[in-house]
Amino acid sequence: MKTLVLSHKEVLELLPIKECIAVMREALLALADGNAYQPLRTISRPPDAQGVMGLMPAYMSGDRAAFGLKAICVFPGNPAKGLDSHQGAVLLFSAETGELLAMMNASAITAIRTAAVSGVATDLLARVDACNLALIGSGVQARSHLLAMAEVRAINRCRIASRHIEHARNFAEEMRRDFSFALEPVETVEEALEGADLVVTTTTAVEPIVRREWISAGAHLNLVGSSTPNTREVNSETMAAASLFVDRRESTINEAGDYLLAAGDGVIGPDHIRAEIGEVLKGDKPGRTSPQEITLFKSLGIAIEDLFAAEYLHRRAQERKVGLWVEF
Structure with missing residues (x-):
């Protein structure tokens, strides 16, 4: 099985804001209908660190069932260095086997899905x-x-x-x-x-x-x-x-x-x-x-937004043959 890796640029290309708004409607409806599961995020705040790390797991049921996890670091000083304050990855896992389906740039997903x-x-x-x-x-x-x-x-x-x-x-x-x-x-x-x-x-x-x-x-x-x-x-x-x-x-x-x-x-x-x-x-x-x-x-x-975005991106990347597919 091959795992998909999507860069910042590829996420932006595959997930325009108009399409993401529709995906986020679907995610929030799934949450309201009880077809999604997510615990509260876990935040690690080391006393001497310049940033924090958050872990945001979620699960979506139905025909496109999947697990997801966003591991995100937030560094408030990054904009002064020309970097997004949010750095990390969104991981997509098979709901049938737990295999890693994709790893995607979390900065890009966070920027788009939050606005959507x-x-x-x-x-x-x-x-x-x-x-x-x-x-x-x-x-x-x-x-x-x-x-x-x-x-x-x-x-x-x-x-x-x-x-x-x-x-x-x-x-x-x-x-x-x-x-x-x-x-x-x-x-x-x-x-x-x-x-x-x-x-x-x-x-x-x-x-x-x-x-x-x-x-x-x-x-x-x-x-x-x-x-x-x-x-x-x-x-x-x-x-x-x-x-x-x-x-x-x-x-x-x-x-x-x-x-x-x-x-x-x-x-x-x-x-x-x-x-x-x-x-x-x-x-x-x-x-x-x-x-x-x-x-x-x-x-x-919230994590379910990242998971729905990642699942959509995985399907779009398959359709358009975009991204790096690697043996994992």
């Missing part, structure tokens, strides 16, 4: 006429999220705020050639949020960078940057004011700093989570209920 899940959430929860995007951050996830937002809504304008205005300017210049709408770098997060009805945060912030009073009525927010219990991108007042949707309840109440720190302030609890995205897709739980409602999707990124 935000695309699914935005399509479900944002107002149909939402068109003014505030993009907070200018790294890998900002790039993929700009693609995803443009896929599900007709964007008129995107304002970009970053820790350094030069980064926002460089981002706007780089991405301008791919989009017909205006890309406007701004000095502050508050400026970016003025009049925005779509908000995406993709930062490494530890303390809140978004305040409730800056958010317009009827806006939809995707919070992407924070994935640990002690970091957050929005303040507690924002969490309390918004209708909260998540990828997985269990993961949110154990791992999401935006939720946990607001809960620690006593302003929200588990009942504040209206639904998982899969439950809204199924029609079991309501999404947006009024044009003035503020909706918020807290993205953590």
Whole structure:
């Protein structure tokens, strides 16, 4: 048996954002239907290390049953070196024999599937006429999220705020050639949020960078940057004011700093989570209920998303005869 190895470039070629959005809908529906299994991720944080390592296993049942494991290192200092902060591999295993079917670049899968899940959430929860995007951050996830937002809504304008205005300017210049709408770098997060009805945060912030009073009525927010219990991108007042949707309840109440720190302030609890995205897709739980409602999707990124992406990539690589196939 041969094992497939897919590079960063090959993953990007085989998994365009539009197709990945459809794959992520399927993954979240499978989770809601009970056709997928995943425990909480395991994080290794050595006290003297510059980064952390996460292990994210999952299983999908059905006609395309498979096991998957993402082994991912997160190094916050990498962007300063011109590298993605997320480095690792996604492994795909046969559900029949346990044989290793594929090893794929995790940086590329993470960048695409995270934005695609935000695309699914935005399509479900944002107002149909939402068109003014505030993009907070200018790294890998900002790039993929700009693609995803443009896929599900007709964007008129995107304002970009970053820790350094030069980064926002460089981002706007780089991405301008791919989009017909205006890309406007701004000095502050508050400026970016003025009049925005779509908000995406993709930062490494530890303390809140978004305040409730800056958010317009009827806006939809995707919070992407924070994935640990002690970091957050929005303040507690924002969490309390918004209708909260998540990828997985269990993961949110154990791992999401935006939720946990607001809960620690006593302003929200588990009942504040209206639904998982899969439950809204199924029609079991309501999404947006009024044009003035503020909706918020807290993205953590979960293992079943990586597994569905990997299984799709494996099939596509076979069809197109792409990748390196090696005896293992």
